[in-house]
Amino acid sequence: MEMKDFSLEGKVAWVTGASYGIGFAIATAFHTAGAAIAFNDINQELVDKGLAAYKEAGIDAKGYVCDVTDEAQVQATTEQIIKDLGKIDILVNNAGIIKRIPMVEMSAADFRKVIDIDLNGPFIVSKAVIPGMIKQRHGKIINICSMMSELGRETVSAYAAAKGGLKMLTRNIASEYGEFNIQCNGIGPGYIETPQTAPLRVPGNPFNEFILAKTPAHRWGKTSDLQGPAVFLASDASNFINGHVLYVDGGILAYIGKQPQ
Ligand code: NAP
Ligand code: GCO
Numbered sequence: 001m002e003m004k005d006f007s008l009e010g011k012v013a014w015v016t017g018a019s020y021g022i023g024f025a026i027a028t029a030f031h032t033a034g035a036a037i038a039f040n041d042i043n044q045e046l047v048d049k050g051l052a053a054y055k056e057a058g059i060d061a062k063g064y065v066c067d068v069t070d071e072a073q074v075q076a077t078t079e080q081i082i083k084d085l086g087k088i089d090i091l092v093n094n095a096g097i098i099k100r101i102p103m104v105e106m107s108a109a110d111f112r113k114v115i116d117i118d119l120n121g122p123f124i125v126s127k128a129v130i131p132g133m134i135k136q137r138h139g140k141i142i143n144i145c146s147m148m149s150e151l152g153r154e155t156v157s158a159y160a161a162a163k164g165g166l167k168m169l170t171r172n173i174a175s176e177y178g179e180f181n182i183q184c185n186g187i188g189p190g191y192i193e194t195p196q197t198a199p200l201r202v203p204g205n206p207f208n209e210f211i212l213a214k215t216p217a218h219r220w221g222k223t224s225d226l227q228g229p230a231v232f233l234a235s236d237a238s239n240f241i242n243g244h245v246l247y248v249d250g251g252i253l254a255y256i257g258k259q260p261q
Pocket of ligand 2: 156
């Protein structure tokens with residue numbers, strides 16, 4: 001093994017929904033490792049916000065307005081990224097939403113929207129990108145899964161269903177396209193400090209104490225905790241890892257939880 005195996009020099013990475021949050025952190029880590037960065041978000045305002053943030057970080061990222069649930073937009077964006085940057089070596093299916101509503105109170109429309117973005121989106125984007133990876137005989141797909149790929153909890157039925165499905169989509173892409181030197185793996189973040197979890201971290205919210213008790217490190221994760229694992233799964237150092245979900249959760253899945261004092 002050589003340290004260059006962990007390098008992304010000369011690679012082109014597309015991170016979906018990466019104007020901020022986990023996607024932005026992963027994209028900046030890929031840039032540090034040598035990759036060229038493409039990202040999309042759902043509207044021009046968010047893309048512009050992301051471009052400004054990447055520029056401030058010294059990154060000449062390419063930004064695209066693209067709704068990952070819209071096949072035509074995804075196909076057009078795939079073609080434009082290849083036109084602009086020459087190829088796509090790495091895809092991170094990061095874009096996602098959550099709706100926290102008790103299941104029996106959740107509308108079918110809300111359930112479908114979460115499934116559409118968090119599960120159909122990764123299918124649509126992967127379907128658009130894989131043909132190019134087959135032609136070049138290499139590719140890395142990283143699906144951003146969740147604790148909810150393994151566990152349920154109150155109010156997140158749609159999200160858990162989507163992220164459980166995303167774990168199995170990850171395994172199926174690995175199974176179907178591994179012969180073309182395409183590795184598809186997942187990252188399962190624990191509870192990370194981002195806008196998506198901000199409502200859970202408000203002072204006095206018992207959920208905050210609950211998560212600290214469930215995490216051996218007794219802290220929320222930071223987006224920076226995900227950067228090394230993402231670079232590893234995007235690099236040649238992980239070429240014989242396929243269909244795996246790497247949980248970056250501070251040990252939540254291993255821990256019954258801190259006993260009450
Ligand atoms: P976030 O802060 O809400 O960012 C999600 C990004 O995806 C936003 O930029 C969002 O744009 C974009 N997006 C939403 N729908 C889209 C669509 N249809 N097309 C394109 N972009 C879309 O979330 P995050 O916390 O960074 O999470 C990123 C990923 O990690 C998600 O898949 C999430 O499920 C997963 N995850 C998060 C945690 C956590 O603790 N934060 C833990 C495990 C997994 P808008 O601003 O317009 O919504
Ligand atoms: C929630 C949280 C979680 C995290 C993450 C955990 O409401 O339980 O939002 O779903 O976002 O997915 O891995």
